[in-house]
Amino acid sequence: MIDDATVRHVARLARLRLDDAEEAVMREELSGILQHIDAIRAMDLDGVEPTTHVIEVENVLRPDEPRPSLPRDEALREANDVVDGSFGVPRMD
Amino acid sequence: MGLRDLTAIEQIAELNAGRVSSLELVDAHLEAIARDDVQAFLATDAEGARARAREIDAMPERPPLAGVPLGVKDALSTRDIVTTSGSKMLEGFRPVYTATCVARLEAAGAVVVGKTNMDEFAMGSSTENSAYKNTLNPWDHARVPGGSSGGSAASVSAREVPWSLGSDTGGSIRQPAALCGIVGMKPTYGAISRYGLIAFASSLDQVGPFARTVADAALLLKHMVGQDPMDSTSLEWPVDIEVPTATDLAGLRIGVIEELMGEGIDPGVKAAVDASLAKAEALGATIVPVSLPTALSGLATYYVLAPAECSANLARFDGIRYGPTVEADNLLDQYELTRGTLFGPEVKRRIMLGTFALASGYYDQYYGRAQRVRTLIVREFAKAFEGVDLLASPTSPTVAFPIGDRTADPYSMYLADVCTIPASLAGLPALSIPCGLSDGLPVGLQLAGPAFSENRLMSAAHALEQAIGFNTRPPGLD
Numbered sequence: 001m002i003d004d005a006t007v008r009h010v011a012r013l014a015r016l017r018l019d020d021a022e023e024a025v026m027r028e029e030l031s032g033i034l035q036h037i038d039a040i041r042a043m044d045l046d047g048v049e050p051t052t053h054v055i056e057v058e059n060v061l062r063p064d065e066p067r068p069s070l071p072r073d074e075a076l077r078e079a080n081d082v083v084d085g086s087f088g089v090p091r092m093d
Numbered sequence: 094m095g096l097r098d099l100t101a102i103e104q105i106a107e108l109n110a111g112r113v114s115s116l117e118l119v120d121a122h123l124e125a126i127a128r129d130d131v132q133a134f135l136a137t138d139a140e141g142a143r144a145r146a147r148e149i150d151a152m153p154e155r156p157p158l159a160g161v162p163l164g165v166k167d168a169l170s171t172r173d174i175v176t177t178s179g180s181k182m183l184e185g186f187r188p189v190y191t192a193t194c195v196a197r198l199e200a201a202g203a204v205v206v207g208k209t210n211m212d213e214f215a216m217g218s219s220t221e222n223s224a225y226k227n228t229l230n231p232w233d234h235a236r237v238p239g240g241s242s243g244g245s246a247a248s249v250s251a252r253e254v255p256w257s258l259g260s261d262t263g264g265s266i267r268q269p270a271a272l273c274g275i276v277g278m279k280p281t282y283g284a285i286s287r288y289g290l291i292a293f294a295s296s297l298d299q300v301g302p303f304a305r306t307v308a309d310a311a312l313l314l315k316h317m318v319g320q321d322p323m324d325s326t327s328l329e330w331p332v333d334i335e336v337p338t339a340t341d342l343a344g345l346r347i348g349v350i351e352e353l354m355g356e357g358i359d360p361g362v363k364a365a366v367d368a369s370l371a372k373a374e375a376l377g378a379t380i381v382p383v384s385l386p387t388a389l390s391g392l393a394t395y396y397v398l399a400p401a402e403c404s405a406n407l408a409r410f411d412g413i414r415y416g417p418t419v420e421a422d423n424l425l426d427q428y429e430l431t432r433g434t435l436f437g438p439e440v441k442r443r444i445m446l447g448t449f450a451l452a453s454g455y456y457d458q459y460y461g462r463a464q465r466v467r468t469l470i471v472r473e474f475a476k477a478f479e480g481v482d483l484l485a486s487p488t489s490p491t492v493a494f495p496i497g498d499r500t501a502d503p504y505s506m507y508l509a510d511v512c513t514i515p516a517s518l519a520g521l522p523a524l525s526i527p528c529g530l531s532d533g534l535p536v537g538l539q540l541a542g543p544a545f546s547e548n549r550l551m552s553a554a555h556a557l558e559q560a561i562g563f564n565t566r567p568p569g570l571d
Contacts, residue, residue, distance in 0.1 A: 007445070014404060014448040015411075015425075016441055017433030026445055029503055033446060036504055037393045040466050041458055050464030051471055053296065053326075054520030055283050055544055060325040074189045078415035087413050092424045 001031040096121045097252040098566070101161050101309040102336075104255055108159040115146035115160025119204055122162045125253045126207060130571075131229040131238070133248035135167050136175045137207035145204045156202030158316065163203040164248045164257030167211050169195055169300070170289040178291045179211040179223040179241075182435040183416045192289025193324065194258065194300050194317045201316040209244030209257060213437045214407065215265055215293045217241050218509035221500055222439045229496075231273060231567040232534055236493040239269030239509070242303070246273040249303045250567055256304040256313055260290055262297045263395050264488075264513025267525040270303055271488035271537020274527040274565050276310045276558075277303050278551070281544045282520030283328040284314075286321030294402035295326075297395075297517050305565045307526060307555040311336045314547065335548050337555035342376040345553055347540075348383030348481035353512050359491045361531025366487050369528035369538050372560045373485075378553075383477045383484060387469045391514040394470070396507055397450050397463035398518075404447030407440070442503060467518050474519045478543045483553055486512050488525035488537030516541040526554050527563040535563075 007027045011018050018026060072085055081088030096118060099107065107113045119142050126137055142162065149160035165171060168178045170188035177183040191199070199205060212222035220228045220243025228243045230236040231251040238247040242259030246269035249257050259266040261279035270277025278301045285300040292298060302313035315334035321327045349370060354363060374380050412418035412431035419434045421427040436444070450459035477484060490511055499506045516523040516539075523541035530536065538557075542550040 002449070006449070010445055010449045010452060012429075013452065014444050015408075015428045015432050016436070016444060017426075017429035018441070022441075026442065029442060030446060030449065033396065033442075033504055033507075036507075037396055037459070040390055040393045040397070040462050043390065043462070043466060045462060045465040045469075048465040048468050050461060051467040052464065054467075054471060054518075055281065055328065057283065057326065057328070060322075062322060070189060077189065078186060080412060080418040089413055090420070090422060090424050090427055 001034055002027055097125060099255065100306050101255040101304060102312060104161045105159040108161070109155055115149045115204060116143060118160065119143055119146040119162050119206060122206055122254055129253065131231050131234070131247040131251045132226050133209055133228050133244040133251065133253055134207045135177060135210050135225055135244065138174050138205060141174070142204050142206045149202055149204070158198065158202035160202055160204055162206045162254050163198060164207060164209050164245055164254040165195055165205050166242050166245045166257070166259045167208040168215050168260050168291045169258060170291065171195060171205060171208065174208060176208065178215070179213040179225065180435070180437065180440070181224045181417070182410045185417070186415050188289070190289060193286035193321045195289065197317055198313070206254060209242070209248055211244055212241035213440050214291065214403070215241040215260055215262055216403070216439050216443055218264070218268060218506050219499065220244060221496065222437060224437050227496055230493045231570060233493065236495050236534070237272070239272035239489070239493065241265040243269050245303050246270055246275060246277065249273070249275050249305060250565065251570060256302060256309050258300060259303055260298060260300050261517065262293050262399060263517050264510040266301045266303065267513045267523060267537065267539060268489050268509060270525040271527070272493040272535065274535030274563065274567065275303055275305050276307050276524065276526050277301065278310050278314065278524035279517070279522065280314060280318065280547055281522045283326050284330065284547070285317045286324040286327040288321055288323035292406040294399040295406060296402060297399060307551050307558050308336050310524070311551045331545055332548065337552040339552040339556040340559065342373055342378035342553055342556050345378040345483065346481040347373055347378050347380050348477055348484045349380060350388060350484055350486040351382050351384050352386070352388040353486035357490050357511065358487055359531065362487045362489070362491060362536050365529030365531055365536035366485070366538055369557065369561055370485060373557055376556055376560055381481060383481060385473045385477060385515065387466065387473055388515045389511070390466055391470055391518055392507060392511050394463045394466040394518060395510070395514045396446070397459045398467065400443040400447030401450045401460050402447065404444045404451065407444055439503070470515055471519045474521060482542065483550060484541045486539050488512055488539040492531050492534035492536060512539060520544060522547050522550055524550060524554055526558050527565060528561055529563065
């Protein structure tokens with residue numbers, strides 16, 4: 001049901017590097033799981049609205065007043081690479 | 094019988110009576126955690142816990158939770174204490190803030206002793222998807238404790254802590270509670286702030302308590318509920334959570350979900366659930382069959398919605414701001430290698446499944462349809478609650494299964510959540526109490542109620558718990 005090209009496409013969208021063996025396993029497993037999930041594709045859902053949030057809530061707003069935020073050195077303390085007080089990353093091609 | 098066999102409420106009484114200090118209690122539990130026979134903990138904070146216990150012991154008046162030790166699922170951030178969510182992606186990560194629910198419990202006098210093992214990013218039903226180790230079921234070390242909050246459940250069952258926190262997306266508190274023979278509760282969606290909970294599926298995730306009694310679970314819940322400015326989905330809680338004292342079920346109508354009592358439910362599980370329903374009847378409840386025709390479609394619905402949401406939530410793990418990195422010459426390679434290397438197989442599977450379900454060309458067929466099936470399930474619960482106060486079913490279709498039994502077939506693992514998923518999809522409060530044994534292993538009874546019915550739910554569960562009289566002590570525990 002899912003072919004190799006779809007697996008590679010989805011892995012790229014998800015930013016996951018899979019090796020060839022993982023791709024093959026993923027194709028089989030996703031196809032197997034989707035067979036079960038397909039049950040909902042056969043259901044009659046005419047006129048049924050989607051649910052996105054189960055408990056009714058209203059937008060929560062707070063006064064737009066400046067507040068102290070996380071100190072910069074704390075925000076950066078777990079980073080792999082810090083450059084000039086910012087997160088460092090390798091070049092983008 | 095020692096200090097560790099006392100319930101949390103009994104421990105609080107001992108502390109307030111001056112018969113034991115928080116430091117003694119914390120030390121007694123830390124000693125058991127140091128051995129950790131069931132491999133429930135990923136990290137301990139002995140020094141911090143002992144310091145906090147001393148502080149509480151020195152207070153002129155003890156705070157409500159009095160200095161009782163607490164275990165915390167590793168999905169909840171704890172400042173300066175390594176928090177991994179069971180993943181190599183966060184190996185060594187020390188959060189810069191503490192989750193609101195943990196901070197509230199600490200302020201109320203709970204002492205965090207450590208972080209408990211879990212399926213990676215809470216994805217799993219056996220804790221075997223932890224990137225670090227398997228947690229063992231205290232009733233039989235060859236079996237799983239359930240999951241994803243398996244460490245939190247096993248630690249309470251094995252008396253390494255009297256109570257703990259878990260998170261429940263499709264059953265990750267209730268199912269391990271059932272498999273370990275303890276109480277586990279998932280409150281109404283929005284009851285507890287999720288600020289500091291490492292997100293899995295945000296339309297479903299809820300924090301909740303594990304304990305050995307319903308009263309203990311209620312006390313822990315009482316100190317966590319309520320609105321938090323840091324989580325816009327958290328709700329102002331309408332009434333105080335009460336520690337239950339009911340002794341009967343007079344006038345209570347309990348509906349038994351027919352779809353979750355038939356095929357696929359182990360006979361031993363069904364027998365224990367039936368026996369506990371007979372006890373409920375003897376306590377004055379009316380037991381009626383109720384149909385939720387779409388309940389069994391919940392599983393397929395969940396395995397579209399939860400992976401879809403996780404694929405978005407886990408996009409933040411890129412190895413740049415925290416956690417380890419697999420270095421490469423350019424950014425895209427670094428993202429792909431870091432994520433491809435450090436996520437485990439189940440997490441990758443779910444990210445792939447969710448990305449697929451949200452991808453252009455598939456969205457309407459999968460995600461869109463799943464959201465509409467969810468509407469049907471919400472409606473069916475609402476209709477059922479027009480005729481009954483609570484709904485009952487098994488918590489898990491089976492007792493604890495052997496380690497390794499289901500790891501080769503992902504869908505067989507997913508089936509472990511078939512009974513717990515419907516209430517999750519509807520955002521309803523639900524809990525599991527131990528209701529008997531099958532083949533010497535605990536069986537859980539699940540009770541669910543309408544949104545905000547926590548007090549009635551726990552009151553009924555407490556009365557039934559007394560009538561059942563389940564001994565939560567696993568045989569062979571030292």
